[in-house]
Amino acid sequence: MKYFNENDVKNIKSYNFDFIEFEESNYVFTLTLDRPKKKNALNPQMINEIAFAFQYVSTKDSIRALLLKSNGNIFCSGLDLKAINGEIEKNNSTVPKANSKILIGELFNKLYKPKICQLEGDVYAGGFLLIAGCNYVVSIDGLKLGLPETKRGIFPMQVMESLSKIISSRNVIDWCIRGYNLDVKTAYSWGLISKIVDQFKIESFVSNWLNEVVSNSPIAIQYGLEAFDKINSSESNHKYLLEMLELVLKSDDAIEGIAAFKEKRNPNWK
Numbered sequence: 001m002k003y004f005n006e007n008d009v010k011n012i013k014s015y016n017f018d019f020i021e022f023e024e025s026n027y028v029f030t031l032t033l034d035r036p037k038k039k040n041a042l043n044p045q046m047i048n049e050i051a052f053a054f055q056y057v058s059t060k061d062s063i064r065a066l067l068l069k070s071n072g073n074i075f076c077s078g079l080d081l082k083a084i085n086g087e088i089e090k091n092n093s094t095v096p097k098a099n100s101k102i103l104i105g106e107l108f109n110k111l112y113k114p115k116i117c118q119l120e121g122d123v124y125a126g127g128f129l130l131i132a133g134c135n136y137v138v139s140i141d142g143l144k145l146g147l148p149e150t151k152r153g154i155f156p157m158q159v160m161e162s163l164s165k166i167i168s169s170r171n172v173i174d175w176c177i178r179g180y181n182l183d184v185k186t187a188y189s190w191g192l193i194s195k196i197v198d199q200f201k202i203e204s205f206v207s208n209w210l211n212e213v214v215s216n217s218p219i220a221i222q223y224g225l226e227a228f229d230k231i232n233s234s235e236s237n238h239k240y241l242l243e244m245l246e247l248v249l250k251s252d253d254a255i256e257g258i259a260a261f262k263e264k265r266n267p268n269w270k
Contacts, residue, residue, distance in 0.1 A: 001058045001110045003051050003098040012056045018093040019046035027064040027214040029057045036072025041080035045093050051102045052095050054111050064214040065114045078125025081258050103238045105162045108133025112225040114213045118206050132162035136194045146181040153257025157241035166191050
């Protein structure tokens with residue numbers, strides 16, 4: 001994982017992060033998505049900040065696990081559609097730009113440390129790259145999990161790849177094509193959610209999981225996750241699927257679908 005200069009990464013606390021929060025304590029790095037007013041939609045600089053933090057975690061022996069959380073009632077709504085159209089909001093982030101294109105799925109795959117997601121908000125579209133990239137997902141009940149891309153003239157290309165490592169291919173394709181919302185219990189039965197807990201118990205459950213994980217051999221776990229990535233490599237697929245996503249985003253259907261979404265009307269497919 002070499003998206004950024006190593007010396008820059010070592011000085012992570014000298015930079016201003018506008019879209020995520022983080023803290024490091026008791027061998028655990030907690031990363032919190034912090035763009036709640038925009039439903040934690042992923043814009044280029046937010047992805048940049050996440051990648052910067054991941055590279056930092058990968059280089060620190062004192063960090064043995066990563067906890068992924070979010071602020072707001074939407075965990076992540078996927079890629080920022082305005083950013084896709086070149087509308088990048090002004091921000092105060094001083095995190096350097098990556099030296100190569102960031103593949104979110106591979107960002108998770110190449111971090112050879114246990115990753116747990118504490119899910120307390122709805123997830124849509126590209127947000128599933130974050131969920132599927134974690135080794136364990138603890139969720140409260142009553143959330144909406146949706147893949148609405150085909151309703152916008154888009155297709156969840158890279159999400160499809162990440163989900164196919166967890167869910168049966170038939171269920172993945174059906175979900176991608178039809179674009180419906182999934183409930184948490186069905187996601188649990190499919191293996192996407194590892195554990196469903198009550199809201200007031202989720203903090204203690206996650207804490208216990210992390211305590212158990214960090215007490216085990218960090219070197220053994222690192223080599224094991226690296227080996228798992230090697231025998232299940234998705235890197236070439238993610239690169240190809242990014243190209244396919246960029247292709248579909250240029251289509252007339254995508255232009256119409258995104259416009260209809262912004263204008264709150266039904267799309268008029270040609």
